[in-house]
Amino acid sequence: MKSPGHGGRLVGGAAVVVAALTGLTGALLGATGGFMFGAVALVMLSVLALPYPFLITGQLIAGSTLAAAILLSEPAEPISVLPLVAGIVATAELLALAARRRTAQSRGFGDEVRRLAVAILIAEGVFGAVLWLGGLPGPTGLLAIVLASGACVALSFVLIGRSPSGHSLDQTLRP
């Protein structure tokens, strides 16, 4: 059993490395100053999310915004964003894992590595599949995507519901 913080630092370092590679990929794909700025913002948010896990939300939004901007820019091929999507998801998963490991004594890495790989595969697969569907001729492709995604969103909101009131464990621990 590793001491608390040790695993967190290791995973946090991996998250920063992946975030830096993702930002570099984004900057290379965009190839302009604006994209460079977006890439730096992505890396900065990833670093800040290590002590403040709620910033993982910001990291994901920054990453998706960067990817969307690249997709909307003229020279980029949509499929070239694939590593960027993988990097954004991998960074978020690693940051969440680092947050869990930072304060707790942890056991085992195997499951987390497997789960990370599965999350990246799902993201890549869905991205590729939807991109392929969208490439089908006529408006059917886009309509199908919008309907499917809307169903996903509606389902997510129904499932989330309203969280019961009360103090969380983090609030209890706060001095």
Add this chain to the structure above:
Amino acid sequence: MSRNSWRRRADPRLPGYLMAGLGAMIASIATGQHELAALGAPFLALAAIGLADRHPVETTGQVTLPHDLVIEDDVVSGQVSVDWEGEAEVEIMLAGWKGITPVEPAPNIRWSLPQRTGPATVPFELRAQSWGTHDLGALWVRVRRPGSLLFWERKLTAAPAIRVLPSPLRLQRLLRPSEPRAVSGMHLSRSRGHGTDFAELRPYQPGDRLRDLSWSTSARLGAPWVTVHHPERTGTVLLLLDAFFSNEQAGPESLARAARAAWAVASVHLGAQDRVGLLARGRTAAWVPPQGGLRARWLLMEALLSVGGAAEDVWRRRRGSRPIVPADALIVGVTTLRSDTFLQDLLHHCRTGHTVGTLVIDTADLMPDPKGPVDVVARRIWQANRSARRDSLERSGVSTALVTAEKGVGPAVSALRRRMRTRRRIHIGRGA
């Protein structure tokens, strides 16, 4: 287990995935670019998968300590056992502890277990940082199904408390007698027999020794009278320890005052070869070793800690559960006068013919500063209530003395001694 007691929380990735996915979808619709929909779809898919299992995991657990009584700076080992149904990731934590320092794991007593089925047992070690009764807080768990973006957290059970006795050095400093002979000869044994201390005069009975005849009294009254003496043997002193403080006040200083007061009485009576007993919980007294020393001090501290942080104890409330007190015992109560049942016990002992004195520990200066007029009035009412209780005891024949922070234990013990002597003289005078 009530489902309502669980608190559901979202992982920080969940709002991120939803907002990134939703934003991309809206942008896709707005711009007509299907690539943006492809970008948002993975995030929404991950969010949907993370929300698939929304049911809390049934969990049970307990904290076990092999010893709940240790000495300051000792390392205490314990273990946490948690069981849950099915496969889950579990975080276990002891939160809200005071007066201890985690040794393993540190700085938090917290574990993160990977995806597995229960049960799990994790050991921990902590150091007793300061003496007193310390609460180890509560056992919390945070559970999530594998891959879920929702987790459930719950306080499973309260952890046990540990009683930490002061280290030998601190104990010597803490219980240094302030007035070593302050209570010497404070009481005489209620038994009568052969000795040098005068007890009473009574008419001669067959079997009395001739040497006990009081010639002057016999000559004056015209009949043989004998002098009866207190026997030359040790008396019995029983220190009755109250449940002193509410949890907020159960700090080391409050307990130290009570300990100093009790030890001042105990050490002097031990020096005078009296038998000294401590009665805190239960019905029978723990007898202090006659040599005094560290063992006796620790025994006193243990007895104090057993009631020090407790609320008014239940055992006193039960009918017929009054402590067993030797018939010839002098009873000295050490109390803050907060407990009605303790007062009733003192009065009961007084009514049954025991000599009873009470040291009232003043903790008013340990209270936080009043924050407003309501606090000021509340404090006045509390002090008036305490005075009324003292008066009630005095009227019923129980001598009292207040142990204050400024004057310390010595003057209080001396005052108690004087009052008890005066009361005894009055009693003898009335009897004559």
